[in-house]
Amino acid sequence: MDTRASAAPAALPIAGANALVVGCGITGLAAALALSERGLRVTVLERDAEPATATASDAFDHWKRKGAAQVRHSHVFLGRLRNLLRDRHPELLRALIDAGARELRMLDTPPQTMRGLVAEPGDDDLVILGCRRTTLEWVIRRYVLARPNVTLLGGATVVGLATEPGDPPRVTGLRITQQDAERVLPADLVVDASGRQSQAPKWLAEAGARPPEEKTEPSGIVYYTRFYRLLPGAEEPKLDGHPGAADYNWIKYAIFPADDRTFSITLAASLAFPEMKVLARPDAFEIVASALPAVARWVDPARAEPIGDPAHPVQAMGGLINRLRRYVDERGPLALGLFVLGDAAYCTNPLYGRGCAQGFVHAELLAAALERHGRDYRAVALDVDAGARRDIEPFYRASLAADREAQRKAERRVPRGLRATLATRFFEDGVGVAVRCDPVVYRAFVRMMNMLETPEQAFSEPRVLLRALWVMLRGKRRNAACALPPPPDRDAVLAACAALPAR
Ligand SMILES: Cc1cc2nc3c(=O)[nH]c(=O)nc-3n(C[C@H](O)[C@H](O)[C@H](O)COP(=O)(O)OP(=O)(O)OC[C@H]3O[C@@H](n4cnc5c(N)ncnc54)[C@H](O)[C@@H]3O)c2cc1C
Incomplete structure (x- = not known):
């Protein structure tokens, strides 16, 4: 150039x-x-x-x-943005907090399977804004x-x-x-x-x-979102070991605590499962949300009520590239x-x-x-x-790599070639497990997710690589204790949706 x-x-x-x-x-x-x-x-x-x-x-x-x-x-607004506001525009950050935005400290809610996570310098940067x-x-x-x-x-x-x-x-x-x-x-x-x-x-x-x-490149998913408000006197539920976000391949979910006693739930469905389009229906959305143990406690009608545009109670968005x-x-x-x-x-x-x-x-x-x-x-x-x-x-590049991998899994394609097979194994059985149980890998992951370090910076650090490798090598039996809680049965959930009266 x-x-x-x-x-x-x-x-x-x-x-x-x-x-x-x-x-x-x-x-x-x-x-x-x-x-x-x-x-x-x-x-x-x-x-x-x-x-x-x-x-x-x-x-x-x-x-x-x-x-x-x-x-x-x-x-959700990542640590990189919140820190930029904190350092360059503290009055703006104050105005957001006064309007109800919440500073959510990510290390306060690690996976329940995490052991040995202690505070370190720099942890104050790992705060997202929820509103x-x-x-x-x-x-x-x-x-x-x-x-x-x-x-x-x-x-x-x-x-x-x-x-x-x-x-x-x-x-x-x-x-x-x-x-x-x-x-x-x-x-x-x-x-x-x-x-x-x-x-x-x-x-x-x-x-x-x-x-x-x-x-x-397509992201390979469709987004379905519904907003709720806590009922008077109700409190947000504790996660009690259930992750606030998880990817079960056929369904991904995330819970977003927000301002003014509101929160939202997003269910993202892979394009490989067109039957999941049913999520655009509020009754089907509630069936799937209630089948996910972490989400069920939030959307419980005794705790919260849906809010938002009555004409579009579930917001659906495709074309995500x-x-x-x-x-x-x-x-x-x-x-x-x-x-x-x-x-x-x-x-x-x-x-x-x-x-x-x-x-x-x-x-x-x-x-x-x-x-x-x-x-x-x-x-x-x-x-x-x-x-x-x-x-x-x-x-x-990280988004592309993660989306390609998610699509490969959703379509049940096996990785091609030795290099791709080894890389997949390292990410699934090493990094993917270690983020749930190893504090060094978890912190590196959280720093990367918050855009405080690039994926290359976070995961090329020798001690992060070695810990992920050690977790991979200790074997699936030992790692079973760090697994995500099991997903609901997809066929049963879809059957319940199919049994809904036609609209
Ligand atoms: C479903 C979904 C969920 C998302 N979740 C998150 C999240 O959790 N966290 C996050 O950080 N990001 C998230 N994003 C991404 C985020 O919304 C976008 O990155 C962000 O809005 C980009 O801001 P922007 O100002 O570049 O574009 P936009 O917010 O899209 O704003 C563009 C503006 O330009 C105006 N405009 C367009 N054309 C013209 C024209 N010709 N003349 C005059 N005005 C024009 C539009 O009206 C609009 O106001 C999400 C995106 C989607 C689709």
Whole structure:
């Protein structure tokens, strides 16, 4: 790659520059926060209307969020995001906690089969935030849009780039439609944070730019989510050794404690089991949820009642992909002055809960690069690309590897070749067991899941490798004590669902 920086006057300082951000989701807000902190004037363009709600909790019931349909699915916010807020934006973290977000210490609820877990320096970083996605977004939105150099243009849809021709073209603004009128907004730089539906490849093609490299793979699952609220006087149940999340191949579940006495349950079904589509029915959802011992205690009607949109009591979402789009190739940036962040660039299986943390990390990478290189947008693009390859892509690759393995298991394919067989054995009988009983491997896993270390960093540490290997070699009989509680009988559960009256 040609890494030559372009000559002055590009390297003017960035403060005072005018940035347009496409999309007021988590990444757009993270970008507005990070750029406005560095002295840029930021205008965020969002096609969805503003939330007309007075409290974060109301946002869950009333905020129309067509542009980010996932907001009413379970979310958890990883340690990487919580620590970034703690270290850079403590007032924002305080506002989230005041709105009901909970700091959940992961090492407080290890698997019951864990032995010898004692506190270590760094454990204070292993804290996730638990709240509804609407709560998180509503609070961050209020906080960011209150900044003096951030403006929101609501009801504005971006339809293309304004560019000056060249190789590569230079982005000079955005074409937008608002109330049926089209106009051009000029900008010194543009951030695309428009999420999974990003049109950046099309916009670049219209500007005559080279196409981005793209890799897409299905995650292989469908998400089914239902929200609940604890009844007056009821308490959250203890897990008592039942994991808060587990993967039984035909069904995966996770319990998400949230704000304002709410929680949600997500059941994720492999595409290899099309009969699981029945989970979109609330009565079938309850049958399966009640058959999973850990979940049953939460959804017990004596403890909690379902909440949410009565027309869609169970939110279902398919089309969940892993996708990488790179806006820098071997010749450099595809367009000068355009930075594509968050889901628009890297989209991963939501099961791993990385998207929002990744959006914040990506936005910080951009802001730090702008601070370093000023208006030399070629150098900025190369810097952000290098940072994303270092800090984000390892997690994208981990998602792909985990999803391929889950699909292989769901389809009952045996691994091909000696290397794949040994790797599978090591992960299933070594790492997979050790995370339930060995504190060293468990802590490494939790650090990786929270994006505090890349999978390579966490699992290439010799003592982690050796402990996982030792667990594998001590044999299945000894390891049986660390196994997950057994799953419910799939055929019986499905038969109960099939016996439900037709709708
Ligand atoms: C089912 C599901 C569950 C998930 N669970 C988790 C989780 O537990 N934890 C986690 O961290 N992440 C999770 N994610 C991922 C997370 O939701 C995304 O990574 C995150 O929302 C990405 O933020 P974003 O700002 O990049 O995109 P989005 O949140 O999708 O926001 C994009 C915004 O751009 C706007 N927009 C789009 N096009 C235009 C346009 N042309 N003009 C103007 N505005 C436009 C949209 O209206 C939207 O507001 C989950 C995702 C899914 C699908």
